[in-house]
Amino acid sequence: ILNVEQSPQSLHVQEGDSTNFTCSFPSSNFYALHWYRWETAKSPEALFVMTLNGDEKKKGRISATLNTKEGYSYLYIKGSQPEDSATYLCASNTGTASKLTFGTGTRLQVTL
Amino acid sequence: NAGVTQTPKFQVLKTGQSMTLQCAQDMNHEYMSWYRQDPGMGLRLIHYSVGAGITDQGEVPNGYNVSRSTTEDFPLRLLSAAPSQTSVYFCASSPNPSVDTQYFGPGTRLTVL
Numbered sequence: 439i440l441n442v443e444q445s446p447q448s449l450h451v452q453e454g455d456s457t458n459f460t461c462s463f464p465s466s467n468f469y470a471l472h473w474y475r476w477e478t479a480k481s482p483e484a485l486f487v488m489t490l491n492g493d494e495k496k497k498g499r500i501s502a503t504l505n506t507k508e509g510y511s512y513l514y515i516k517g518s519q520p521e522d523s524a525t526y527l528c529a530s531n532t533g534t535a536s537k538l539t540f541g542t543g544t545r546l547q548v549t550l
Numbered sequence: 551n552a553g554v555t556q557t558p559k560f561q562v563l564k565t566g567q568s569m570t571l572q573c574a575q576d577m578n579h580e581y582m583s584w585y586r587q588d589p590g591m592g593l594r595l596i597h598y599s600v601g602a603g604i605t606d607q608g609e610v611p612n613g614y615n616v617s618r619s620t621t622e623d624f625p626l627r628l629l630s631a632a633p634s635q636t637s638v639y640f641c642a643s644s645p646n647p648s649v650d651t652q653y654f655g656p657g658t659r660l661t662v663l
Contacts, residue, residue, distance in 0.1 A: 469648040469649075470647070470648050470649060472647075472651060472652070480656075481640060481654035481655060481656050481657055482593075482640070482654045483654075484651035484652065484653070486651075487649065487650060487651045489648075489649055527592065527593070529593075531647055531648055535647070535648040536581065536598060536600055536606070536647060536648070537595060537598065537608060537609075538583070538595065538647055538652065539595070539609070540585075540592045540593040540594070541592060542590065542591065542592040543592055
């Protein structure tokens with residue numbers, strides 16, 4: 439079974455802080471790396487899909503980078519706001535194009 | 551577009567009962583999938599389909615059946631419910647998960663007593 443690991447498991451920051459999380463995945467037979475944002479009592483919402491080594495994606499204050507050779511991706515949030523509080527999931531379909539394996543997520547809490 | 555819809559939103563079953571969780575999408579996506587979400591376990595893939603008439607097993611398929619007779623619908627059947635199947639179930643669809651994101655339904659919360 440493919441292991442997709444995320445760290446830290448949870449994070450508590452103050453409003454205005456910038457923060458980042460890590461997603462690691464097996465680097466062989468790589469297809470894509472997905473990031474999702476998941477608020478409590480809702481369904482996961484897509485942030486990014488990245489496929490190429492060196493990819494960088496940005497959506498407002500959130501950005502992500504991808505290193506397929508070493509098998510990791512970083513998600514950055516600049517100037518965290520309380521509405522950024524959520525669980526951030528990554529998923530990879532390394533090895534099998536049709537099967538996404540999810541990490542257990544990083545739970546972010548942003549307080550005033 | 552309604553996106554991905556799931557019914558019911560909540561369900562309580564007794565051990566041994568069977569039921570079908572419904573999932574439909576109106577985006578003409580070829581790929582559909584079912585996940586279960588349990589505390590500390592993240593999302594685990596149950597079954598998936600890459601097109602009408604084609605289904606395959608995911609990480610945790612035991613106790614579940616699926617079929618894909620149309621592009622739009624991908625029902626998940628619990629054959630004989632067990633307490634271990636108490637979970638939140640999410641259906642998702644995508645044009646192609648190796649390059650495109652997945653769109654998730656609102657989820658079904660299932661309790662098996």
